[in-house]
Amino acid sequence: MSQDPRQALIDGALRLVAQGLTAGLSGNLSVATAEGIWITPSGLAYDTLSVEDIVAVSREGTVAPGQRRPSVELSMHLGCYRADHTVLAVVHAHPTSVIALAMLGEGLPCVTDSLAGTLGGAVPCLPYEPSGSTALADQVASAIGAHPAVILASHGLVTAGRTLDAAIDLALLVERTATSYLLARACGTVHELPNEVALARRRFVQERYGQGGSTPK
Template identity: 40%
Template sequence: MDAAELAARQALIAHARRLGPSGLSAGTSGNLSLRWTRAGTPGLLITPSGVDYAALQPEHLAFMRLEDGRWGGPLKPSSEWRFHLDILRARPEVQAIVHAHPTHATALAVQRRPLPAFHYMVAQAGGRDIRCADYATYGTAELSANALAALQDRHACLLANHGLIATGARLEAAFHLALEVEALARQYLLALATGTPVILPDDEMDRILVAFRHYGANAQNADASGNGQGAPAAAAP
C-alpha cells in the first residue's frame, strides 16, 4: 500500500480505538469505514470482524470494492459491511461511516423511538429529527435497506434494538456526529425522566438547518480533497 492509504488505515484504527474510551461501544462492537480509491478502483476501507481494536494493525483492514463487494485482506471485514457498502454506493457525499452501540442512543433504539426536535442540535444530523430504522437481523440486506431509508436526507440514524449509524464527509466528522447523537439521546432520556420535553416546531428547525449550512461553509472551503479527507457536512454554534 502507498503512504496515503497507510495513513488512512492508521486513521481508521485510531478512531476505532476511541470507541471504547468515548463510550460509543464496548469490547469489539462497532465498526468504521472510509471511502477509498485504490489504483482507480472505487471502494472502502473497513475494520475487521471481532478483533480487539488494541491489536489492530493497518494490514488487518479490508479493502472492499464498491462495484461488487469483493474484498481483500487477511481478516474478514466487519459483519456489518453490507450497510457500509450500500450507504457509500447510494450517498456519494458520504466519505466515512461510524457504527456504534452507545448506551443512551441504544436505550432509545430498543424502544424504537426516534430523537425528536427537543433540542436544536438535533439538526446536526441533517433534519428535523433523527429517525430510528426498522429492525432487521444484523448484517442482512434488510437491515441495510432499513438503514438507508432512515438516513434519507439525514447524516445519522438509530437502528432498532441495535445502535446508531453516523456518516460524514470526513472520518472525524462522522465520529463527532456519533458522539453528538449519543449526547442528545442522554439529554432526551433525562428530559423524559423528569418531565415532558417541549418539541421545537418545524419552522424553527428549518431555520436552524439553513443556519447550520452557513456555519459549515468555512470548513467546506478549508478542505475539499477526496478519499475521506473532505470537510464535515455541517458545523454548529
C-alpha cells in the same frame, strides 16, 4: 485523505471506545477512498489492530484474498456509499443512551439547538432487522441520504459523514443528546423544536458557522 485510511480507521475506532460510544468488539467503521472501501475487521479488539488488519474492499463488495474477514455489517456500509456519493465515512456504534431509545423502538426528536443545527430534524428509528442481514443493509441505505444518523431498533446507531471525524462527531452528538433527552423525559414534558425552526437552524449553521467548510460541534 492525506493520512493512511487504515491508520485513520484504527484511530477512529479507539476514539469511539474512548468516548464511550461503543465497547468490547462491537461496532464497525469504514471510509471510502478513490481506491475503494476500507473497513474494520470482524471480531478483533480495536486496541489490538494494526494497519494490516484493516480490510480493503471494492465498491462492489469484493474482498481481495489474504486479508482478514471484514465486519459482518460490510453490506450496510457499502449500501450507504452506493446510496449517497457524498458519504465518505460510515460509523456503526452501540452507545448506551441511543440503545435505550432503540429498545423502546423510538427515534430521537429534534430537541436541541445543536441537533437542529447539525441535522435540521429528528433522528429516525428504523424497524428491527437482524445484524449482518441484507434487510438491515437495504433499510439503512435507503434512509442514510436523507438522515445521516439513524437509530436501529433493538440494536444501535449508524452515522455517515464526509470525513471519519465528522461521522464520529455526529455519533457523539446523537448519544449526548439522547442522554439529555431521556433525563429530561423522566422529569417532565420535553419540548421539540418545530420542523421549520430546525430547518432554519440547519441553514444558519451551513451558511454562518465556523471558518468555512467546518462541521458544527
